[in-house]
């Protein structure tokens with residue numbers, strides 16, 4: 001993998017192709033931007049304001065230096081938190097340090113004490129905590145709105161309780177008395193409630209509201225309380241929480257009705273946005289109780305968010321502006337909100353499910369893109385299909401002017417196809433037991449080892465410019481179509497185009513070249529239609545693309561909920577939803593793309609995902625890296641079953657070992673009467689499997705075995721038939737045995753990815769390729785040639801229709817720290833037989849009288865590194881038959897490789913190892929410092945970077961006597 005980190009897109013301005021078109025539109029969008037963002041330069045501010053700003057930024061900087069300091073300067077919002085911090089300090093001085101002091105008490109009675117009563121004693125802590133949160137999370141508009149709402153509820157309910165139990169003073173009795181009870185607010189809320197439902201009734205109700213406010217502040221749906229506690233545990237002790245318990249409701253696939261236990265909770269009512277989806281973390285698929293599984297389909301479809309009327313977003317943006325009162329507005333683009341606007345600033349929409357107004361573009365055909373509030377009644381009751389992850393940006397809808405507004409139904413979107421490989425329904429037991437297994441020494445890495453990315457943008461100016469360009473193109477070619485919505489992903493934005501009734505869809509698709517011209521990009525991809533929608537999708541690269549951090553993908557609710565140890569973070573889809581996939585469900589994956597397209601980055605994020613989420617007892621790996629540099633960082637991780645294999649020949653042999661391991665597992669499954677290794681493992685964990693009487697064998701679950709080949713072409717060059725045979729055998733049978741292959745190549749040609757391999761590797765991940773032929777080889781269809789590189793990919797899991805994803809990125813430093821952590825947890829237990837030849841040609845091993853000739857031959861060949869029989873004939877003056885025999889003897893001792901026809905044989909031993917080789921041939925002990933060169937583990941290529949990684953590292957080898965694959969699993 002290249003060490004070049006991708007440019008973080010956070011501050012990239014829009015521009016490039018999109019910036020030049022439609023100056024009219026530009027003016028309008030600028031105007032819109034000015035509507036919402038008021039920013040003064042320092043010079044425009046007075047001295048006092050500048051001094052204040054400096055003070056606030058200094059305080060903010062101090063607080064951030066204790067926490068995260070990765071907030072871009074322009075994202076910081078220090079004024080409000082500074083005010084809160086000052087209030088907190090003043091409050092603490094007044095009520096904590098001078099309790100009973102008459103002046104302090106009078107001050108309190110006419111300020112916060114008068115407003116909130118004795119609750120004012122807690123306010124310094126509340127204000128200080130809120131200030132610290134705001135310093136550290138300035139752009140969490142949705143969170144901030146939610147937290148403020150929750151706090152308001154908490155303060156009012158607590159004050160009201162204090163009023164009811166503080167003598168119920170009336171305002172006429174004076175502020176000091178009110179300050180000793182619930183203050184003015186306590187009186188306002190508590191008095192009428194006490195009157196209506198008695199003091200006891202009001203207290204119970206207020207206590208419940210207080211509890212609810214805590215749930216809102218901490219974003220905890222009541223039924224997720226146990227999970228949240230576990231998440232807290234993980235945060236403190238560095239282990240992933242068990243996310244599913246036997247009592248958890250079961251998530252059900254809308255299409256198949258199958259239970260999917262990895263899914264998210266249904267969106268709690270107080271956090272639904274207009275599309276019924278969670279704004280920030282993922283809450284996508286509703287849960288149904290196992291007892292109620294029958295109605296699952298219905299529930300799922302009902303739960304698909306329906307579009308409702310909404311109130312103007314501009315109002316809520318202003319709310320935030322007013323709230324700060326300091327001329328600062330959260331920039332829309334920084335918001336996590338589905339539309340990139342500060343629409344949830346007041347938090348009440350989320351809280352009470354209030355309808356909100358959509359972003360509206362008046363007259364989609366027209367140039368203008370002014371935002372307006374649309375009365376709820378005008379909103380088409382279109383069902384917006386649910387997205388794969390609630391962190392996603394739902395489609396931004398523009399109003400339809402056509403009478404036949406196509407109603408997108410709740411049909412499955414292409415993202416739903418992922419469910420097949422995302423869910424982990426059969427891993428519940430496994431995850432549960434993993435949680436139980438926390439008693440062992442091994443600790444998974446903490447999530448904080450991975451960096452988090454900048455908040456994603458739901459809309460930028462570039463999008464508006466492209467909409468304008470598209471509509472103009474349709475107009476100038478007299479095609480009655482227009483852009484009615486878009487969803488912005490990290491790399492590309494998909495614009496939804498709807499055609500008027502009677503207009504042929506082909507009229508739009510035929511315009512692809514003109515569209516490309518208009519938007520100044522030759523990487524336009526047209527989907528007709530977008531799966532599940534009556535709309536044409538036009539995917540256009542974002543000039544301001546964003547990097548998808550693996551840390552974000554793994555921290556998504558979707559990934560956290562997925563309990564399967566083989567679940568990896570893939571990236572984000574075009575709608576901005578997180579994509580995770582369970583490698584065990586694929587069950588084998590082909591990764592292909594031209595050089596620089598992002599393959600290695602994917603392989604890295606895949607391996608790091610596994611290291612982050614699974615223990616060596618759950619997942620073991622065989623890494624084959626003929627290029628010798630890509631996987632080097634993982635040398636020595638305890639998940640490895642053999643040192644990273646760099647020699648293509650040994651890799652081919654390792655594949656044969658995998659076949660053997662698979663057969664061993666199969667035998668076991670057959671003997672014990674199980675069909676899948678998961679069932680077998682579950683039964684072992686439940687103590688339901690008994691070994692035959694007299695057997696001393698102690699059963700342990702089989703770990704999944706992942707075999708990663710990072711450059712299949714190199715293997716296919718050396719031993720095409722053997723490699724193909726092994727791959728086909730593994731792929732046909734290994735699923736049930738818990739063995740999975742990931743084959744990566746930058747040469748997706750038919751001689752590398754043969755028909756047989758393709759037929760048996762159903763999941764494909766295609767990165768950018770240079771020709772449509774290559775795309776066909778990988779995906780059986782064109783498309784990958786229009787990808788834009790750097791992690792942009794088409795993902796076709798388990799034979800599903802490809803979906804476009806932006807691969808997750810994990811930096812070298814992150815890889816390094818994760819590897820460091822896992823290496824500290826355990827040492828690898830290498831099998832010596834993995835890279836050892838499975839079968840050897842039967843040749844005469846009796847050296848007999850030929851020892852002298854053999855020693856001379858070995859010396860010649862090793863020193864010259866040239867394994868030629870005719871050279872032996874010439875230099876040793878022996879006949880052809882004798883030279884051939886010597887060569888066979890050298891092969892049987894792994895000094896040279898097998899014959900490759902007329903080519904010279906490979907020499908497998910370096911000149912430095914010659915003394916050991918000669919000693920071995922003579923039947924003597926090898927000289928000190930030498931090793932048994934024929935041992936696969938000790939074999940080292942010249943300048944072998946991977947082997948160098950093991951220098952000084954103690955290797956724990958499995959029992960030599962126990963050469964079968966069973967012991968690979970760590971069994972006794």
Ligand SMILES: Nc1ncnc2c1ncn2[C@@H]1O[C@H](COP(=O)(O)OP(=O)(O)OP(=O)(O)O)[C@@H](O)[C@H]1O
Nearest residue numbers: 002006595596597598599600601790791807808809
């Ligand atoms: N997911 C990603 N997000 C952001 N940038 C990426 C991503 N994947 C790749 N890149 C960028 O593209 C460059 C090349 O990626 P990578 O090394 O993974 O390509 P590759 O296909 O493995 O190439 P090669 O076959 O030559 O190793 C990276 O250095 C990085 O800058």
